Structures are given as structure tokens and as C-alpha cells.
Amino acid sequence: MKQSHLLVPTLRETPSEADVRSHQLLVRAGYIRQIATGVYAYLPLAQRVMKKITAIIKDELDAIGANEMQMPNILPMDYWQDDACRRLCTSSLFEVSDRNQRQYMLAPSQEKAFIELVRNEVQSYRKLPLKLYQVQMKYRDEKKPKFGFLYSREFLMTDFYSFHAGAVSLEQTYQQVESSIKTILARCGLTYHLVLGHTNRVGIEKVKEFMALASFGDEQLCLSDQGTYVATLDLAEAKYQGETSDQPPLPLEKVAQTADQEITIRSYLYFVDEQPTLIVLRASDQLNLEKVKLFYPEKQVIPASKEQKQLYFDATNGVVTPVHSSPEITVIADTYLQDLTNMTCYADEEGYLYLNVNSPRDFHISSYSDFRMVQEGDLMLDGEETLRIEKGLKIGHMMTMSKEYSQALSAQFIDETGQAVPTRICYCSIGVSRLLSLIVEQHCDENKIQWPNTVAPFDAHVVPIDYQDSDQQQLTDEIVEQMEQAEYEVLLDDRVERAGVKFADADLIGCPIRITIGKKAKEGIVEIKLHQSGDSLEIRKEELVATLAILTHTNE
Template sequence: MKQSKLLIPTLREVPNNAEARNLQLLLRAGFIRQVSGGVYAYLPLAMRVLKKMNAIIEEEFEKIGAVEIKMPTLLPLSLLEKTGLTSSDEKAYNFKNRTGKNFILGSTYEELISELIGDEVSSYKRLPLTLFQIETKYRNDKRSRFGLLRSYEFIMSDAYSFHATEKSLDEMYRAYQKAFSRIFERLGVKVKSLLGDSQIDEQTDALEYMALSESGDKVGCFSTGSDYAADLQAATSAFTSKKSHESLKEIEKVTFDQQKNLEEAAVALDIPLQKTIKTQLYIADDQPILILVRADQKVNELKVKKYLQVQRLNAADETKVETYFKSAPTYLGPIGVSIDCPIYADLQVQDLANALTGANEENTYLQNINPERDLQVEYYADFRLVKEGDVSPDNSGTLELKKGVEVGRMVKVGTYFSERLKTSVLDENGQHIPVQMGYYELGISRLLATVAEQNSDQEGINWPAEVAPFDLHIVQTNMEDETQTKLTNTVEKMMIEAGYQVLVDDRLERGGVKFADADLIGCPVRITVGNQADEGTVSIKFKQTQATIEVKQEELISTLDILLNSES
């Protein structure tokens, strides 16, 4: 294919607003262009890579019996409201059609797929069944970040399996794990598998696949002494009770002349943060609750939500705090709570003695709070986010926190959706049983960005062979040289007949410009037709290793076959 016929708008400099490495690479190499914040156009080179990525995914999924479908972009809100998961989702694009019916742009399809199976499959004999699609999805985030790693519009493969038994679901879950491993290997991307969070039920198995990246918006927790790895939201740490043996003191009220938050008050009173109680008000469904953690810790809202088994958990804003407690959030405390507001506390809080907390009065705190004596706590549980250096939950090593991007995940959904949507089949005894479901997703646009970022150098992208836009990039240095043109045409024909996908730089540009663009684009092999064309000699450069070699035209195919096989 002639480069002059393609739209490949390369850039010499990194755009000012492109902070993420993946965005810099793909913009400079002419693969994508930003249409609006968080919205991108995929240009010809990107489309070639995406088609190859999709083909790999389709091939590996079909090996385990998955079949492809296509679901609509417009989803009726009434269907999603049946499960209670998406009806209030602030990340959904909501709108009405001309008749006033509510729709959202598709981002998740568990409800629609489950209802489809419920309508069309009535007997266990038609299970297991696994379906997948590769589609553009939409997410109305507050802001987009990190280029293709977090955008408003993204490409994703989502697969769903349906089973009559948990054993069958387990078998398919393992099959998808193997399929994912093969896909990542063929794409040339390095990932780590982590314990994930299903966001449905505390006992539901979930796996996340993370590619480490400083541009990532996820945090993974890894043990220094074992294979334990978990997403930050799902991670736990070993807890050993260290009950203080201090003598219990009487509660004292402390008032400051000026505003101080809990941390500042602790410093002023020479109290370590480990002896403070931070109080946060949440609305769990419609019930106000208080969550207590130490001031050096953060609340893990997902743990709270799952522990309480509520569908919605929202941090109360300043207005709600003042409505319930007649106090600013800064001075919120758990003493003297008179309204119907249950208190839940992190495990570490119960070990405190003579702690500092808010007094529900402006500029005022209470010293010498002792949980067993002074607080009416409903339950103590693990409600905090783990921190760097915490002991691993298996008591082997400590936790390290690393940034990354989630490129895939799978969840044993079980009967969550089938119970809510009445999706059942008749078993061998003629009894209705809820359908077991598994969910498996791959972020394709994220993978495009991740492959580019992980396989790159200062010159540009080094595409792995299976997903490169072209196998070979032929660069003719002087378009006015007839001998070069003749040899270029001959080499192009030879390579195409040998089964290679070939890009030919036939532009009227200087050799230096062509070489720079070829390095940005990143095809695995560059063949240069230059000053030795009259001798029938070309230069081969392997992008990944930077190795170069000069060969005669007639030896080109055999040389490439040998060297490419040795590299692979």
C-alpha cells in the first residue's frame, strides 16, 4: 500500500495537552486524533491494528465455544432499572426519544443479555452458552484522563456465559482465563492478574487484569513475600488486635480560637493520628449512617456498601451533614448521636484508648474517647483502604502499591441478574432453576494504548508482529531516482507475493523525514532502498532490536524468513 494514499498525519513535536505516554505515541505516529476531550477518531493505521486485535480475540474466544453477537447501542432504561445497578448511574448518558421514553447509551449489557436468555432458552439442555460482542461503549465520566486509557467513548469486548450449574460456570471461568492469557501473549502486552471486586456480592469471584503504567488510574496491591495481588478496592491486610492498655481518662472538650481540621487539631494537641477517630456521614440507600476510621486511614466505600448489602452508598455533602447534625463535616463526631443513625467502625478503631474526635460543634473536639465505653457501634469490620507497608493478608511480606490500567476483568456473576430478571430454565426434574452467569470483558481501546506504550522507545512505537499495521515498511530515499523506483517496485511485489503486508513510503519527502516517520509508525521491519539500488542492495532494519543488515534483492526473502523466525 502506498503511503501517499493513506491518511497518516505524523507530528514532529508532542502536543502540549498530551500528558499520557500512550497519547503522545499514537498522536505523533498519526494513528488517532482527538475530536473532543475524551473522544478520538481512529485513523487508517489504528484501524488496521484494531482489526488484527479483534481477530485475535475472536479466534481465541471461538476456540472455547463463544459465538459473536451484536447488541444495540440504545438501551431502554426500564430494563436496567429492574436490577437496581444502573438506574442511578451518573456515568450513563441518559436521554429521551421523541415519545418521551428513557434510554441510555450502552456501557454494560448484563441486563439485556440476561433477559434475552430468559426469553429464548427454557431448558438446561441448551446450556452452557457463551456469547460475546465487540462494540463501542459510552461512559459519562466527570472528566476523561490518560488518553485512550479513560475516555468517554471506548471499544470493548464483553462476553457472557450461561450455565445450569456452578460447576459448569467454574469450567468456563477457567477456560476464559486461559483464553485471556493467550490473547495478552499474542498482543505482546504484559499484564498482572489480581483479585478483583465484583461490586455485586462479597463472596463473588472476580479477577482483574492490570498493565502497570504511571498513566494508569487504578492501584494494585502486591505482596513482597507471596503471590498475593489485589485491586486496591478489593485488597485486605492482616489485622492483629493491639488493644491499648492505657488507663481510661474522662472525656474533655477542647475548643480552638480558629478553624482546625482533625489532623491539625491532633498536631496542636500533640496526639498521633493513630489515636484519632474520623467520622464520615453516608446515605446508604435512604438510611443515614456513620462510618468511623482512624484519621490516618481512608474509608473503603465499596467494602462498606457490600458489608451493608445496600445498592447505593453516597458520601453526605455539607448540607446533609448540617441537616442531620447541625455541624460542619470538619467537626463531625460519633458522641451523642440522637437521630436514627447507626454507627459502623473499622476494626482498628476498637483498639483505641483516649482518642480524639469531633464534637459536632464549631472549632471543638473531644479528647479521651474510648470506643468500648463511649460509643454505640453496631459492627466493627474491615472498612478501610489498605496502605503501603500493611502486612499482607497471608502474613507473608508487606503490601506494595503500584499504578496501572485495567485492561480486562471477569466475574462469576452467579444468579445475581437471573434472580432479579426471573431468568430460569427447567432442570432434569422439570423444576425452574436460576441461570448461572459469568462475565468477561477486555478493553480494546485501552489495550491499543497499552500495547503502544509497553512496546515503544524514544523513536516511537515498536509494534509486535501479530498486531503491527504492516509487516514491512519500504522507504525509498529519492523518489526522482529511477533505479530506486524500479527496485522499490520489484521489492514490493516480491514481499506481497511472499505473504507480507507492505507499506511503501512513496512521498516526495527527504530521507530523514521518511526515516523519522517510519520510526514513529513502528512497523517491525524497515527496508530502505537507497544509494546502493544500482547494485540491487537494500538495507533492513529491525525496529525492536535496532539491528541492521544489507542484503541483495534476491536474498531478501530468505534472509527475512531466517531472521524473523529467530527473533520470534
């Protein structure tokens, strides 16, 4: 491919609207251009990379027996009225209407479409298991689109759904899918962490998430110093390091708060289903609501309103306290409270504190458990390593759906006994557009992209210093023909530009190998430069293809 025939509008300056390196470099190197807020054009180089990423995904999913198909992007709005996903995504839907004023949406998900399709077309156990996937554009009206493809309103996504007659087949596919995603990310050259996930959707089970560390990520990860432990922050656990107090309980006091007094415990009022529940933690700790929900599986946990707080505590200032709380209220506490004596907390009268609070004298704790958010510097459960907290970005996730979930959607089949049985479902997704940006984020420096061989837009960038020179042109055309016959994808910079401009653009574009033809063209000598390491060597044209085979194999 001649570069003069390709749309590659490179920039020398960093665009002001780009905040992260991947976005900056993809714009500067001529891969993408913004069309509207959160909406981008994939220019030819980006399209080539996207095709290679997509090919890797298809290759791995095809290998486990999955069938590619395509769902429509436009779905009727009433199609989603009862769907949990729509309720979660309502605020970010793109809604449209046709000429007859029928309401539609640009699909942020096709979950129900896949399930309904299989429900209607597959009634017998003999047709299961069935594995389907698509690589499809999705649409989400992000409130604040940012960072290029990382948080955009239009993005390419891979969806995989499998349908099973029983738990054994479901588990086998779940393991296959996990292995496939790991291979996909490895082939794309990505470093990632696999963590247990959670969901606020009823009926979703066995959630795992693939996360990449990123300073701009919207997820928080907890990692150990040596990387042997990683978890999302809201599921992370740490070694208990409490020490039993040897202070004797002192008489309870209610005093006016002074500037030098600080509380040592804090309370939160929630409703677990209909039951008012007070959760008590050390004031220095942050409540981990996900751990509370795990403590009460299959129950709804919602925060109390200001009016409900006033009803149970007569608290005009909205503060709740465990001291002398109503017997109607269940009190649970973080494990660290069992070691504390003579605690200090807010009183239910504004401007006052309770001193020397002790349990069970002043309030009864029905259960202790870990309800706190892990903090930087905590120890791993085994005490061997210190924990740190970093931001991360989700690349993909996978899950299974319960029988109850399938029943709610009437997803069932007829088994060998003639009975209607809920279909077991496995799902996974991979953000393809996000992969593109994250690969750049992990393989770049300030001025150049360093594509892994597997996804680079071209295998090599051939740069003649002066393509108008007859010797350089002849040698260039010879080696390009040799490489293409050896099935290398070659980008030839045939432009009439200064050498410095060509080299700067080659660095930005980021092909793994640059081949320079210059003053030694008459001798048949070219220079090979490895983009990632910066190493270079001169070789004769007859040795080029064999040398490239060695270099590309070494750098895979």
C-alpha cells in the same frame, strides 16, 4: 501497500491537546484524528491494528465455542427502566428521539438485550450452555473525555455472555474465559495484573479485573515490592502491626481545643439498612467503605446526612463522637483501636475535644475489623514485602451473576424435571479501543511506537532512499514481491521525500522491521533494522526472506 496511496498524516510537533504519550504518538504518527471532543476517526493504520486486535480476540473466543453476533447500538429507553446498569449510567447516556418522539439511547451496554434474547429464544436445558459475544461500538457521554481512546465517548468493546443450566458448567466457562483473556493480552504484548474486583450491583459475583499500570489511570492498585501481591486499593489487606499500650486509663476530660492539640481517633456515621452505625478509626487512617460493605454483606451502607448527625449527636458542627453515644447506635472500630488508650477525639460541642477517651468505659465497641485503607509502606500479610500504591487502568473484567439476579430478570429455562430454573450467567468485557492505546503506552519512547509483531499495521516498512533511482526501484520492487509471496504485509515508502523525513516517519509508524535500500542497491544489498532494539545488518536480497523468518520468530 504503497505509502503514497495511504492516508498517513504524520506530524513533527506534539499536539497540544494530547496529554499522554500514547495519544501524542497516535496523533503524530497519523493513526487517529479528533472529530469532536472524545470522538475520533480511526485512520487506515489504526484500522489495521484494530482489525488485528479484534482477530486475536475472536480467535480465542471462538476456540472456547463462543458464537459471534451483533446487538443494535440503538435501544429503546423504556427497555432499561428497571435495569441496574441504566441507573448507574444515567448521567452518561446519549439520549435520542425518533420522528414520533419515542425515546432511545445509544447503548453503553447491551446486558439486558442479551439476557432477554436468550430468555425468549432458549427455554430448554438441552440448548445450554450457550456462549455469545460481540465486538461493538459503545457510547458514553464522559464528563471529561481525555487521553484519546482511554476515556472517549465512542469506543470499541468486546462483550461475552454465556448461559448455563448449573454451577459446574458456569465455573468451567468462567475458567475458560479467564484463560482466554490472559492469552489475548499476552498475544497483544500487554503487561497486566489480574486482581479480585468488587461491585456495587446486587447479584454480581466472582468479579475479576485485568489492570495495567498507568500513571494517568483512574484505579488505585496496591502492589508488593517483588510483585507477588497485587490488589485494588479498596480490597487490599496489610499485616497488622499494632502494639498494645502500657499506659493506664486516665480520667475523661472535655477541654477547649488549642492549636497544638490533634485528635487521635475519628468517627463516621453510616446507616446499615436502617441501623445507625458509628465507625471509629485512627485519625491517621482513611476509612475504606468497601471493607465496611464486605463486613455487612447483602446490606445497604449509606452515609448519614447532616440532619441525621444532628438528630443523634446534637452536633451543630456536623461532628460525631463515640463518647456517650446513644445506645441505639452500633459502634464498630478498626482493629488498631483495640491497642489504644487515652485517645483524643472531637466533642459534640464546637471547639472542644475529649481527652483520655477509653473503651469500654466511655463507649462500647461491638466489633473490631479491618476498616482502614492500606497505606504506602505497610507490610504484606505475611510480613515479607513492603506495599506500594500505583495508579492503574482497567483493560477488562469478568463476573458471574447470581440466581437471584437471573430471577429478577425472569431469565430461566425448563430443566429435565420440567421445572423452571434460573439461568446461570457469566459475563466478560474487553476494551478494544483501550487495548490499542495501552499497547502504544507500553511499547513506545518519546518519538516512536514499537508495535509487537502480532498487532503491527505492517510486518515491515520498506524504505528506498530514492525510489526514482532505477537501481533502487528495481531492487525495491523485487524484495517487496518476494516478501508478499512469503505472506508478509509490507508498507513501501515510495514518496518523493528526503531520507530523513522517511526515517522519521518510519520511526513514528513503528513497524517491527525497517528495510532500507540505498547506495548498495546495484549490488543487491539491503539493510534490515529491528525497530525495537535498533540493531541492524546488511544482507543480500537472496537471503532476505529466510533472514526475516529467523528475526520475526526470535522477536515473537
